[in-house]
Amino acid sequence: VSIGIGGSYLGNQVLFDLFCGPYWNMKSKEERHGFPAVFFAGQNVDPVSLxxxxxxxxxxxxEKDNYKVTLLVISKSGTTIEPTTAFHxxxxxxxxxxxVSVIAVTDAEKGELHRLALENNWDTFTVPEGIGGRFSIFxxxxLVFGSLIGLDTEEFLRGARTVEEFCQSExxxxxxxxLLASLKYIGTSEYGLVSEVIMPYGDALRSLGWWYAQLLGESLGKKYNNDGQIVHAGRTPVAAVGTTDMHSLTQEHQQGKKNKLFQFISVDSPSLDTKAYCMEGESEGFVQMSxxxxxAxxxxxxxxASEQRMSCRISVSRMTPYHLGALMYFFFLTIAYEGSLLQINAFDQPGVEAYKKILHQYLRSFLQ
Known part of the structure; x- marks a missing residue:
């Protein structure tokens, strides 16, 4: 059970969706090559779900003797409400x-989860200092979660390293x-774009949209620039998936306010494909679903484009750990570059503290 929220949840959900899939837990242990069934918790304060x-x-x-559950609890502080509640x-x-066994991914020196890990001699890994949750997938x-599901973490890291080496030029x-960061910056500052719709094509990529929405929103949505001036920077992220949301959101995208940028992601050669019958007018035959x-x-x-609405597309030849590592790190760089262009700090998230202070006041009043 992977326990975490925000960047401690969304990236791992992407790994699971792409390399395990929705029917993973229905497989036998042998079919999973010895890797465990996987569940997620701590991404909401929802008693029904938990x-x-x-x-x-x-x-x-x-159904079996000696049933074992490992709780992979991910929290730097060990006090974030959602994972802490789920864990206890x-x-x-x-x-x-x-x-029940526990693996803790937490601060190296302090925090409630760190204390519990020391007291109970749990296996422990460190959240690197200065790395915000939305940047923590590498x-x-x-990497601990990836190892537990059999991900080739070396290839995942190699993909990120390839992009880092390829994107050094000024x-x-x-x-x-x-280039992509500059175009998005121009679209926002010169053409009044206030929203970005992240729309990967394919069900397994849905959680990648959720992950990117956090990356964009927390990184660029800032009240102040680096000089302390009020700027209210950023674009509102909207996670969608094609083709599903072409039948629910496209009407507004096509004819609503011209204030949105569309980021499409596609995979050229999916791991599975088949032909489907198709009839277009008087023509009929079979077409590869990919x-x-x-x-679409x-x-x-x-x-x-026919309505002068901006979009961009990233095409991935195939989705392997290497390609996913490259794609996610590529988005890290675009966000970092755009933050620099906007003259804001893309690596902090002070805005989330406002609701947390109010929430803790409510919780203290509920204590029995």
Whole structure:
């Protein structure tokens, strides 16, 4: 059970969705090549979801002897409400019917989770100092989880390293990350774009949109610039997925306010493909479904362009750990570059503290 929220959850959900898939837990241990069934918790303060998870784990424990559950709890401070609550509830609920072990990914020297890990001699990994959660996928936050599901972490890191080496130039025409950041900056500052719709094509990429939404929103959504002036920078991120949301959001995208940028992501050669019957007018035959998916994305982009609406597309040849590492790190760089162009700090998130202070006041009043 991977326990975390924000950057301690979203990146791992991307890894799971792309390299395990929705039916992973239905497979036998042999079919999973010895890797465990995986569940997520701590991404919301939702008692129904959490207790449904404990019910499912209890049901599974009744099917075999010596049932074991490992809690991978990820929290730098160990006091964030959502993962802390999930962790304590699961420890209490699971201890009655299964063997529970804990792996902690937390601060190296301080914090409540660090203290508990020392007291209980749990396996512990460190969240690097100065790395915000949304940038942590290449640290133990993502690599420990990746190892538990059999991800080739060396290839994942190699993809990131390739992009780092390729995007060193200060010239926009030699640095694709700087080019994309510059174009988005111009679109925002010169053409009044206030929203960015991240729209990957394919169900397995849905969580990549959620992950990118946090990266964009927390990094660029800032009240002050580096000189302390009020600027209210950033674009509102909207996570969507093609083709699903072409049937729910495209009407507004196509004819609503011209204040949105569209970021499409596609995979040229998916890991699985098949042909489907297709009838267009008097013509009929069979078409590769991957071609249908790509055609839908291109059609969306062309239709938007016909109304002078801006979009950009990143095409990945195939989705392997190497390619995903490259893609996620590429987005890191575009965000860092655009933050510099906006003259803001893209690496902090002071705005989230406002609601947290109010929330803790409410919680103190509820204590019994």
């Amino acid at each position: 207790l449904k998870l404990t019910e499912e784990l209890k049901r599974r424990s009744g 509830v699961l420890m209490k609920e699971l201890s009655g019917f299964c063997d 640290s133990p936050v993502g 010239k926009w025409d030699e640095n694709p990350a700087l 071609r249908m998916l790509t055609a 994305m291109k059609s969306n982009a062309e239709a938007l």
